[in-house]
Amino acid sequence: DIQMTQSPSTLSASVGDRVTITCRASQSINRGLAWYQQKPGKAPSLLIYEASSLESGVPSRFSGRGSGTEFTLTISSLQPDDFATYYCHHYNYYSGAFGQGTRVDI
């Protein structure tokens, strides 16, 4: 199984900060990686797919980079609505896995 290691697990930040979350795969996954935002009591919401493609309707302050085994999600200028938990997700036709999550709080 491919394991996804996400860091940090918690991140304290302020409005306007640039924030970066990292996700590492235990072996190469090419660009089969997505990022989600989840707020309490809600289903996850897709932000990025194929490592760097911005989902329709998602603000441009969110961006994704990487390929192979190392990936990042960056929020260029943190907004009040961005305080939430973020997950990376590796996908292919035979396996999938989520990172442990990163809680972004004040």
Added chain:
Amino acid sequence: EVLLVQSGAEVSKPGESLKISCKASGYTFTNRWLGWVRQTPGKGLEWMGIIYPGDSDARYSPSFQGRVTMSADKFAATAYLQWISLNASDTAIYYCARSVFPSVLGGFDIWGQGTVVTVS
């Protein structure tokens, strides 16, 4: 509007069987991979597997293989997740979610509201 609507909360006893559902609307159900995801407070999000409703091709995580069965009724545009014998560790929220691409697997762009399963 594209929607995945899941069945309601369930309370079951250990050893009982259970089948929960995920009804799709607003898109062609048969040509998008659909995944199931478990969420528990202790383990976060867990990828359970995926199914292609067009031909019911199902792929399972080793952690869930043999413990659950995914199926799809393309005429009812509904996917199912089934247990033969529940145990307390199955207590969780279960989400269905659709692949962002037609025919090709990608991230999950549309999610159901979640089904809370309590085994006690």
